[in-house]
Amino acid sequence: MSKKQDLLGLMRAAIDRYGMLQDGDRVAVGVSGGKDSMVLLSLLAEWRRFSPVAFSLTAITLDPAFGGAETDFSAVADWCAAHDLPYILKRTRLAEAAMERSAGKPPCSLCAKMRRGVLHRTAVEAGCNVVALGHHKDDAAETVLMNLLEGSRFACFAPVTDLDRRGLRLIRPLIFMTEREIAGFAAAEELPVVASRCPVDGHTHRQKAKDLVTALSADYGDVAEKLTHALTADHMNHW
Numbered sequence: 562m563s564k565k566q567d568l569l570g571l572m573r574a575a576i577d578r579y580g581m582l583q584d585g586d587r588v589a590v591g592v593s594g595g596k597d598s599m600v601l602l603s604l605l606a607e608w609r610r611f612s613p614v615a616f617s618l619t620a621i622t623l624d625p626a627f628g629g630a631e632t633d634f635s636a637v638a639d640w641c642a643a644h645d646l647p648y649i650l651k652r653t654r655l656a657e658a659a660m661e662r663s664a665g666k667p668p669c670s671l672c673a674k675m676r677r678g679v680l681h682r683t684a685v686e687a688g689c690n691v692v693a694l695g696h697h698k699d700d701a702a703e704t705v706l707m708n709l710l711e712g713s714r715f716a717c718f719a720p721v722t723d724l725d726r727r728g729l730r731l732i733r734p735l736i737f738m739t740e741r742e743i744a745g746f747a748a749a750e751e752l753p754v755v756a757s758r759c760p761v762d763g764h765t766h767r768q769k770a771k772d773l774v775t776a777l778s779a780d781y782g783d784v785a786e787k788l789t790h791a792l793t794a795d796h797m798n799h800w
Contacts, residue, residue, distance in 0.1 A: 564746055565607065571737040572604050579720040579799075581691075581732040586616040588691040588732075589684035594622060594637055594755030596747040597695035601735055603752055605693060606644055619647045619687050623679055625655040625672065627758040636753035651683055656759075669765050681727050689729075696733045699740040701792065702785035703770040711766065717792055719799040739785070 576582055590605060592598045602620055609618060620641050624632050634650055641648035659672035684692050701717050708716045722731040735743065747754060778784045792800040 564742075564749060565604075568600070568604055568738060568742060568746055569608060571742075572608060572734045575720065575734050575737045576608075576732075579732075581721055581730075581734060582612065582614050582616055584614040584616075586614070586691045586730075587687075587689040588616050588618050588693050589680075589687060589689035590618060590620050590693045591680050591695070592620045592622045592637060593695075593757075594632070594634055594753075595695070595757065596744055596752070596754050597697060597700075597735065597740075599637070599640075599752040599754060600743045600747050600750075601693060601695040602641075602646070603750060605734065606646060616691075619649065619684075619689055621649045621680060621683050621687065622651070623655065623676055623683070624650065624652045625659075625676065625759075626653060627656045627760060629654075629657065630758075632755060632758055634755060637755060640753050647687075649683060649687060651679065653679060655679065669761065669767075681724065681729055684729060685727060691730045691732060693732050693734060695735055697735040697738045697740055697743055698789050699771070699774070699785050701736060702774055702788040703767055705788045705792065706770045706773060707766055710770075715791075715797065717798050717800070721799065736789075 582588070588605065590598065590602045592602055602618070605618055609616060620637070622634050622637060624634065626632070631652060638648050638650065655672060655675050659668040659675055662668075662671060680692065696718065704717045705715065708714050718733070720733050720736050723729075724731060774784050774788075781787075789800075792798065
């Protein structure tokens, strides 16, 4: 079995388990240009050919304009054109706005919240009722650890979230995949990956959680697997 078939199997398992897709869904894929979102877009485009339910895809990229400069997403646009996928590139000043409103504190949480808001509005404007995000198993484990250490609660994002006010359903079809599997597939398929220009990339609370998961795994085995298993075993956050 090929790597593509392996990952398609994992994605289908997530889609089927949580009822992520329904017939006639119009899916907006949030494409940052990173490996996770590009793999998500690629696998959904492939799965659409065999899926028992019919759905459409639209790729949406939000450019935060880090440092006040526009990012070049032409490689992503070309890939979408080659695969006959509608592509929306929305230029914003999210990075500047987040820095101004964060009052000297780390802007990551505020920036992410603002990005979500713009993505949701853009998806609705594009006529979509579903937003697909590229969060994977390691993201889930890191989120659990961050919530535990910073918020004193065992919690994580849900595989499926209904945003009733927006009329949107958020889905995370990659949640059964590891970051390593995703990175390997992105490289093997030569997907266009746009490097992040975020000035705090690699120095965030999430990066600290990622490093801690790696360190703990050296002594306790696959900590990411154990944390996500705890979510599914206890059905926390609708896992």
